[in-house]
Amino acid sequence: MIIQWFPGHMAKARRQVEEKLKLVDFVMELVDARAPLSSQNPMLQQVLQSKTKMIVLMKRDLADQRVTENWINYFKDKDIPAIAVDVNEKTDIKKVIQLAKSLGQEKMDKLMKKGIQPRPARAMIVGIPNVGKSTLINRLANKKVAQTGDRPGITKHQLWIKVKKDFELLDTPGILWPKFEDQMVGYRLAAIGTIKDQLLSLQDIVAFVIKYLQVHYPALLKERFNIEHDMEDMWEIFELIGKQRGALESGGNVNLDKVSEIVLQDLRAGRLGNITLESPE
Numbered sequence: 001m002i003i004q005w006f007p008g009h010m011a012k013a014r015r016q017v018e019e020k021l022k023l024v025d026f027v028m029e030l031v032d033a034r035a036p037l038s039s040q041n042p043m044l045q046q047v048l049q050s051k052t053k054m055i056v057l058m059k060r061d062l063a064d065q066r067v068t069e070n071w072i073n074y075f076k077d078k079d080i081p082a083i084a085v086d087v088n089e090k091t092d093i094k095k096v097i098q099l100a101k102s103l104g105q106e107k108m109d110k111l112m113k114k115g116i117q118p119r120p121a122r123a124m125i126v127g128i129p130n131v132g133k134s135t136l137i138n139r140l141a142n143k144k145v146a147q148t149g150d151r152p153g154i155t156k157h158q159l160w161i162k163v164k165k166d167f168e169l170l171d172t173p174g175i176l177w178p179k180f181e182d183q184m185v186g187y188r189l190a191a192i193g194t195i196k197d198q199l200l201s202l203q204d205i206v207a208f209v210i211k212y213l214q215v216h217y218p219a220l221l222k223e224r225f226n227i228e229h230d231m232e233d234m235w236e237i238f239e240l241i242g243k244q245r246g247a248l249e250s251g252g253n254v255n256l257d258k259v260s261e262i263v264l265q266d267l268r269a270g271r272l273g274n275i276t277l278e279s280p281e
């Protein structure tokens with residue numbers, strides 16, 4: 001597999017997350033609802049150790065709702081509270097706050113039993129690049145929310161966002177790298193736009209997507225590109241799409257990279273329909 005993060009980079013990211021973890025009671029791990037396992041960080045569990053976490057499946061508006069429900073049950077079976085979110089839905093944001101408050105409350109109850117004074121529960125958001133960390137923080141902060149100010153002895157500029165009177169959020173998320181051990185993971189992450197297209201062959205990513213759609217979403221593929229689920233010749237498929245969408249070179253040949261971009265743009269924008277690229281089964 002050609003994708004590599006510099007080990008130094010990873011170590012630094014991990015250290016930064018570990019530092020911030022000391023400040024919080026629980027963690028909100030953001031994953032992409034279109035590929036919830038592939039977009040998890042492989043080392044987060046080790047980093048978290050016994051810290052409580054909840055999972056937020058982001059971008060549910062682009063994912064397949066039925067599969068998203070399966071994923072929520074999958075995590076719940078592992079005793080991890082999970083919730084799916086479209087950041088543009090206010091009710092989703094409210095549900096995140098409710099769930100976070102209940103986790104925070106559990107934590108506070110435990111601390112109070114040990115004689116510690118009640119205080120707001122604190123959480124941080126972690127996730128791989130582009131999963132929606134900043135957007136969710138902004139929605140939770142809801143702009144008018146006051147920030148509680150620097151706390152001494154902690155990295156400068158680190159602020160607590162007061163989401164509710166009993167729930168505060170660290171204003172900077174923890175960024176962790178995705179896992180690349182498996183080529184399929186790479187394809188899924190590239191398809192949803194988490195990793196740069198240049199890291200894998202654009203045409204390979206699209207061939208992966210088309211094969212997946214032929215098996216799992218044949219009707220959507222047929223509707224958007226008029227491609228049958230049993231068409232095997234990838235060259236023919238690319239040609240068909242290229243001709244439909246005018247992705248041609250000067251000599252009239254189909255431009256394969258242009259076709260690839262069209263398919264990926266359609267997929268990422270949800271124009272193909274609601275699609276999830278991996279299932280719990």
Ligand SMILES: Nc1nc2c(ncn2[C@@H]2O[C@H](COP(=O)(O)OP(=O)(O)OP(=O)(O)O)[C@@H](O)[C@H]2O)c(=O)[nH]1
Nearest residue numbers: 058059060085086087128129130131132133134135
């Ligand atoms: N459709 C949809 N798009 C979303 C959702 N949440 C975030 N996005 C989009 O995803 C993209 C990435 O969001 P960011 O908040 O910048 O992601 P991030 O995790 O902070 O990214 P890094 O700064 O790279 O670590 C943006 O274009 C957001 O608008 C969602 O629920 N639905």
